[in-house]
Amino acid sequence: SWTPGAFVDLTVDELKEKIGNQKVVLGLSGGVDSTVAAVLLNKAIGDQLYCIFVNNGLLRKDEFESVLHQYKDMGLNVKGVDASARFLDALKGLSDPELKRKAIGNTFIDVFDDEAHSIQDVVFLAQGTIYPDVIESVSVNGPSVTIKSHHNVGGLPEKMKLKVVEPLRMLFKDEVRRVGAELGIAKELLGRHPFPGPGLAIRILGDITAEKVRILQEVDHIFIQGLRDWMLYDKVWQAGAILLPVQSVGVMGDERTYEQVVALRAVESTDGMTADWVNLPYEFLQKTSNTIINRVKGVNRVVYDISSKPPATIEWE
Ligand code: XMP
Numbered sequence: 261s262w263t264p265g266a267f268v269d270l271t272v273d274e275l276k277e278k279i280g281n282q283k284v285v286l287g288l289s290g291g292v293d294s295t296v297a298a299v300l301l302n303k304a305i306g307d308q309l310y311c312i313f314v315n316n317g318l319l320r321k322d323e324f325e326s327v328l329h330q331y332k333d334m335g336l337n338v339k340g341v342d343a344s345a346r347f348l349d350a351l352k353g354l355s356d357p358e359l360k361r362k363a364i365g366n367t368f369i370d371v372f373d374d375e376a377h378s379i380q381d382v383v384f385l386a387q388g389t390i391y392p393d394v395i396e397s398v399s400v401n402g403p404s405v406t407i408k409s410h411h412n413v414g415g416l417p418e419k420m421k422l423k424v425v426e427p428l429r430m431l432f433k434d435e436v437r438r439v440g441a442e443l444g445i446a447k448e449l450l451g452r453h454p455f456p457g458p459g460l461a462i463r464i465l466g467d468i469t470a471e472k473v474r475i476l477q478e479v480d481h482i483f484i485q486g487l488r489d490w491m492l493y494d495k496v497w498q499a500g501a502i503l504l505p506v507q508s509v510g511v512m513g514d515e516r517t518y519e520q521v522v523a524l525r526a527v528e529s530t531d532g533m534t535a536d537w538v539n540l541p542y543e544f545l546q547k548t549s550n551t552i553i554n555r556v557k558g559v560n561r562v563v564y565d566i567s568s569k570p571p572a573t574i575e576w577e
Contacts, residue, residue: 262435264442268300271427275304279384284425285376286386287368288313288338289457290327292450293388293428296440298336300427301386303443307337310382312375314368317344317470318459320484321477330449343371348470355466357577364458373420385422389429390436392531433531453498454532462577466505471558476503478556479522486548487526496538499526502565502576510560519560522552527574535569 284301288294288311301309313331315324328340350367354360376382428436440450456462460480464472479501487493502523510517524545529535549562565572 264435264438267431267435267439268303268442271300272304275301275425275427278425279305279308281308282383283308283310283379283381284384284386285310285312285379285382285422286388287311287372288327288331288336289388290319290323290452291388291455292433292440292452293390293436295331295388295445295449296436296443297386297388297426297428298331298338299334299443299445300439301425302334302336309337309386310376310379311336311338312372313338313340314371314375315340315342315344316347316364316368316459317342317473318347318364318461318468320455320460321481330446334445339375341371341375343367346371348468348473351461351468353467357462360461360468360577361458364461368457376420376422383423384425385420386425386427389426390431390433391429392432394429451494453493453496453500455498455500456575462575463500464503465576472503475520475556475558476501476522479503479552479559482551482555483524483548486544486551490541490544492540492544495528496526497529497535498532498574499524499538501525508561512560517560520558521561521563522559523563523565523576524548525565525574525576527569529569529574532574533569535574537564537566537568540564 284305286294286298286301286309288298290313298309298311311331313328324340324342328338331338347364347367350363351360354363431439437450441447460473460476461468464476483501484493484499487496487499502525504521504523506521507518508521510519526538526540527535528538545564552559552562
């Protein structure tokens, strides 16, 4: 039967055989899949692996710095590239969800391609593709319907003329986590909630500005940190905050306010295909709402999303 130990041994041998003494480039996202793929490759070929971690400016608060630090501690040969301004620029004036996804995907490809070209003689592009991604890209992006242009690296291998290595493409998510644990990757990293490639851009409904990103990062941080403090983080499959393109009236002291509304979303799921909203304790919701409204300037109302998937989706865009 399948064991993570046997998978690691076999895959490391296969990777050594396939790659030899050539160079491989890999884009780290901060997520479980790309991290496990990188550590596996690092075990097989060491510093012949060049990792690139791009800050698109749409990550969670402080995430770029802290994750980059963790990668370095894990011994990965990684370069952090802050391209926040380039992404913001590409997103300027766009409010259609699919156009935002495309702009982010294209910018990612450009940034990654530039970086990869600064490494001499790269032959392989490694990706953390897992089995459900393989299936999904067949069923979701059929010729007639594109529900969502998933995963922002679709056109990368073609554009870069590189050979693809996908060591996790036969694994399910739980198997990826077990392989990660076998490789000694920290539990905290392996247990992280899924986070969409386009990041906060699809949780800011409408157009994106630096100020909106900053507001949402603060709100999201309070919510996620609260889930951790209340030992709720691991009970939730995915959570986040959404900045609505709506202002509502509030009152602060003697003053009338007219500010933004944010929605909080937390779901239980096994694969993201279906999901239920989580029955978070009222006391937690009450404290979180108070903290957000007191601390985050520009927000005067918090709502909790009680919609299941289907018919609602997990993200709002
Ligand atoms: P939905 O909103 O379709 O989300 O119920 C299901 C899962 O997919 C994630 N998601 C994305 N991930 N690029 C990604 O990498 C995307 O464009 C994208 N859209 C949704 C979502 O966060 C959830 O985990």
